[in-house]
Amino acid sequence: MSTDTFHALVLNFHQPADNLEYLLDHMPWEARQILYAIDRVPRSLWEYEGLGKVHLCLSGTLLETLANPEFQRKVYGIIDCGSLLWYLQNRRIIEILGSAYYHPVLPIIPEDDRQEHLSRWLGIASHLFWRNDFSGFWPPEMGFSMDLIPVIKSHGYRYVLVDSAYVRPLTSMSWEELRYRPHIARYGGEELIVVVRDRELSDAQESGMEFSWFEREVRQRTRGQGFPPLVVTCTDGDNGGWFRNTSSQANFWGVFHREFMERAARGQTRLRPLFIHEYLDRYGACGEVFVDTGAWNTGWHHGKDFIQWLGSQAQRDAMKRVFETSRAIHASIEKITGTAVNGRDVQADLENALWHLLRAETSCNFYWGEAWVPRCHADLDLAWRFLNEARMHLG
Numbered sequence: 001m002s003t004d005t006f007h008a009l010v011l012n013f014h015q016p017a018d019n020l021e022y023l024l025d026h027m028p029w030e031a032r033q034i035l036y037a038i039d040r041v042p043r044s045l046w047e048y049e050g051l052g053k054v055h056l057c058l059s060g061t062l063l064e065t066l067a068n069p070e071f072q073r074k075v076y077g078i079i080d081c082g083s084l085l086w087y088l089q090n091r092r093i094i095e096i097l098g099s100a101y102y103h104p105v106l107p108i109i110p111e112d113d114r115q116e117h118l119s120r121w122l123g124i125a126s127h128l129f130w131r132n133d134f135s136g137f138w139p140p141e142m143g144f145s146m147d148l149i150p151v152i153k154s155h156g157y158r159y160v161l162v163d164s165a166y167v168r169p170l171t172s173m174s175w176e177e178l179r180y181r182p183h184i185a186r187y188g189g190e191e192l193i194v195v196v197r198d199r200e201l202s203d204a205q206e207s208g209m210e211f212s213w214f215e216r217e218v219r220q221r222t223r224g225q226g227f228p229p230l231v232v233t234c235t236d237g238d239n240g241g242w243f244r245n246t247s248s249q250a251n252f253w254g255v256f257h258r259e260f261m262e263r264a265a266r267g268q269t270r271l272r273p274l275f276i277h278e279y280l281d282r283y284g285a286c287g288e289v290f291v292d293t294g295a296w297n298t299g300w301h302h303g304k305d306f307i308q309w310l311g312s313q314a315q316r317d318a319m320k321r322v323f324e325t326s327r328a329i330h331a332s333i334e335k336i337t338g339t340a341v342n343g344r345d346v347q348a349d350l351e352n353a354l355w356h357l358l359r360a361e362t363s364c365n366f367y368w369g370e371a372w373v374p375r376c377h378a379d380l381d382l383a384w385r386f387l388n389e390a391r392m393h394l395g
Contacts, residue, residue, distance in 0.1 A: 004228035005218060006274040010161065010197070011237030012138060013038055014059035014103045016364045021065070024074065032078055036246055037238040038066075039079040042087035042094065044253040048261045049092050053273045056094055056237070057138035060101030060121045061362070067128055089129055095275050098122065098134040098157055104361040105143035105309050107293055108319060110326040114148070116358055118155045135277040136161065141363050142197065142234070142296035143306070149187040159193035159276065161234060163303065166292040167196055173287050180222060180229035182276075182285040193285045195276055197234040199297060205252075206235040208242040211259040215271055227286070230279050231271075234296070298367075309366035318376045322361055325380050329353050329387055335394060349390035356383035 015034070023031035045052040058066075065071050072081040088094055100106060100117035101124070109117075126132040137157040139148065144162050152160055164179050173181075178196070185194045201217065222229040237243055241250075248254030263269045295303035301311075310316050333350050360379035365372045 003270060005222055005271050006228060006230050006279055007218070007271055008055060008195075008230060008232045008274060008276050008279070009053065010055040010057070010097070010138070010232060010234035011041070012057045012234065013062055013237050014057075014140070014364075015062045015065060016103070016362050017061045017064070017359055019364075021071065021074075033244040033246065034238045035075060035079045037243050039084050040251075040253055041237065042084070042090065044257060045093040048265070049090075051264055051273065052093055052257070052261050053275050054094055055097050055136065055276065056088065057097040057099050058088075058125075059099060059103040059140070060117075060124050061103065061359075063124050063128055067124070085128055095136070095277070096125065096129060096134060097136045097138040097161070098125065098155065099138045100140055102358050102362045103140040103364070104358075105141050105295060105306060105363050105366070106139055106148055107143050107145035108306050108309060109361045110323050111147075112330045113326055113358060113361060114151050115154075116354065117361075118151060120358070122155060132156075135159065136195070141298075141309075141367075142303070143294070143363075144291055145293040146185065146187040146291060149185060149192045150190045153190045153192050157192070159195050159280065161197055161232070162194045162291050163294065163296045164196050164199045165297070165303065166294045167194070168290045168292065169287060170290055171287040174225075176222060176225050176229070177227065177286065178289070180225070180231060181227060181283075181287070182230065182280060183287050183289040184285050185289055185291055193280065194289060194291060195230070195232055197232050197296070201231065202233045202235050203297070205233045205256075206240060206242065208252075209256060211256050211263065214256070214260075215269060218271060228279075228283055230274070230276070230283075232276070309363060312370055314370040314373050315366050318366070318373050318380075321377070321380055322357070325357050325360075325383050325387075329357055329383065332387060332390055332394065336390075346390045346393050349386045349393075353383045353386035353390065356380070356386065 020031055041054060045054065066081045066085060075081060099121050101120035102117060104117060106114055135158045137152050137160045139160060142163045167178060169178050179198060182193050182195045184191050218231050242252050245251040264272060295306060297303045298308050301308045310319060336346055356379045360376045365376040
């Protein structure tokens with residue numbers, strides 16, 4: 001292994017609106033495991049401050065839940081949400097990644113709604129974390145398409161994470177350079193740094209792995225390179241037994257991460273944790289790439305063509321209705337711009353219609369086959385109710 005081989009650990013946390021509340025009432029142990037998994041992150045890093053580093057993405061709906069005073073009272077004694085949100089502000093151990101508020105698969109939703117998701121996430125994150133400088137962007141489900149570059153860039157992000165299965169070189173580079181260096185991608189006159197997730201190593205991280213195996217595998221994949229490799233592993237941080245298990249002898253933090261930190265602290269490994277922005281500051285990006293449209297691999301599908309979310313007729317019909325609803329809402333919003341409407345707060349009706357539309361677009365409504373599709377339609381029904389109220393007064 002070369003002298004400088006860096007590892008960027010990325011964990012995604014998402015819970016759809018009201019889901020944790022439902023689990024607390026109906027599946028309390030599952031809810032506790034999820035809450036413990038989130039709370040465990042800063043606690044596992046405290047003793048390694050300055051060495052251990054993790055990138056976290058937290059969806060807007062999860063942040064909304066954790067910040068809700070009623071929810072905080074309900075789970076006090078399980079975790080202290082207020083303290084947790086404070087701990088997550090420690091930038092020596094945690095880098096918060098930006099995302100989209102309701103966790104939609106961005107390439108499959110209407111373009112007009114993407115801006116709203118990104119802006120609303122920044123709104124709640126800036127409030128809770130007391131800052132508005134978020135360097136990296138996490139596209140929900142790692143769903144990415146090149147036409148997202150302008151909207152991501154317009155919200156101030158420096159880089160976006162993409163899956164290794166979809167990255168194609170436009171300039172000459174080796175397989176190792178393609179996978180283990182950041183690159184530039186361009187679209188619509190804008191450019192953005194893309195940081196590549198190693199799919200196979202991420203699969204191992206999700207399933208459970210020993211540090212010695214990981215170190216050997218990284219050594220083989222980066223052997224003999226004339227550049228400092230950046231190995232990026234990205235998984236959910238609260239799904240599966242490896243992350244949910246409450247025993248420190250049988251979870252990611254107590255087994256893999258602790259050995260990694262202990263060996264790094266003693267100088268017994270040349271694999272070093274690093275924040276992505278630190279790597280970019282030192283080494284920059286190299287070469288230009290094109291990123292094919294797709295999502296990360298799930299337990300059922302490789303992510304190409306978004307079959308996980310659009311594979312059935314019911315899923316496609318629901319998404320078709322999402323597009324129809326979006327067009328109608330945005331047309332009405334445009335119609336009232338600069339117009340005073342007497343007798344009713346039409347703007348409030350349209351705002352309610354819009355947020356129900358955005359919530360209908362959450363990836364979970366499409367992820368579980370057809371099981372959650374009715375949730376999408378329920379929010380769309382409410383969106384239309386508010387939209388029709390507004391239309392009555394618009395004339």
